[in-house]
Amino acid sequence: MSVPEEKKEKKVKKKKPKEVDILKAKIKLMETELVEEKDKRIRSYAELENFKKRKEQEKVEFCKYANEKFIMEFMPVLDSFDRAVEHYEKEHKGKAQKDQDGFLLIQKQFHNILVKMGVNKIEAIGKQFDPNLHQAIFQEAKKDVEENTILKEVQAGYKLHEKVIRPTMVVVSKKA
Numbered sequence: 001m002s003v004p005e006e007k008k009e010k011k012v013k014k015k016k017p018k019e020v021d022i023l024k025a026k027i028k029l030m031e032t033e034l035v036e037e038k039d040k041r042i043r044s045y046a047e048l049e050n051f052k053k054r055k056e057q058e059k060v061e062f063c064k065y066a067n068e069k070f071i072m073e074f075m076p077v078l079d080s081f082d083r084a085v086e087h088y089e090k091e092h093k094g095k096a097q098k099d100q101d102g103f104l105l106i107q108k109q110f111h112n113i114l115v116k117m118g119v120n121k122i123e124a125i126g127k128q129f130d131p132n133l134h135q136a137i138f139q140e141a142k143k144d145v146e147e148n149t150i151l152k153e154v155q156a157g158y159k160l161h162e163k164v165i166r167p168t169m170v171v172v173s174k175k176a
Contacts, residue, residue, distance in 0.1 A: 075166060140171050
């Protein structure tokens with residue numbers, strides 16, 4: 001070997017370790033980027049799945065409460081009918097039993113339809129006042145009754161599944 005060839009060979013040998021180090025660094029960088037990209041892909045997939053679940057839950061909730069507006073429009077009619085039955089019972093005690101039975105049957109049908117739609121009456125009389133379920137419109141002093149006990153129901157309240165769509169209007173006891 002001649003002297004110039006030896007110098008070239010030494011230069012090549014010196015360059016090789018540097019090039020190898022550079023290539024190793026590039027490989028390590030690419031591996032890191034690959035891991036990051038895999039992580040991003042997994043996170044994106046998880047976000048997509050969560051989005052799908054949220055949308056499905058929203059759809060279920062929408063279907064569950066879709067009839068709320070119709071039910072709210074129907075409530076005054078039901079209230080009027082309930083008052084008519086109450087009035088009829090007071091006015092015709094024992095008389096015209098067939099008419100009364102017919103009214104009661106229609107009233108029961110109304111309430112059964114609401115129950116099928118997921119609407120339930122909020123029980124109030126004798127219960128403790130709960131501002132989430134009841135709306136107090138009057139207080140009445142009573143000695144023999146615990147304070148904040150519901151004495152009278154002025155207007156029925158209803159829940160659509162778990163949601164209060166109309167609170168019960170009540171008369172609440174207070175200390176005498």
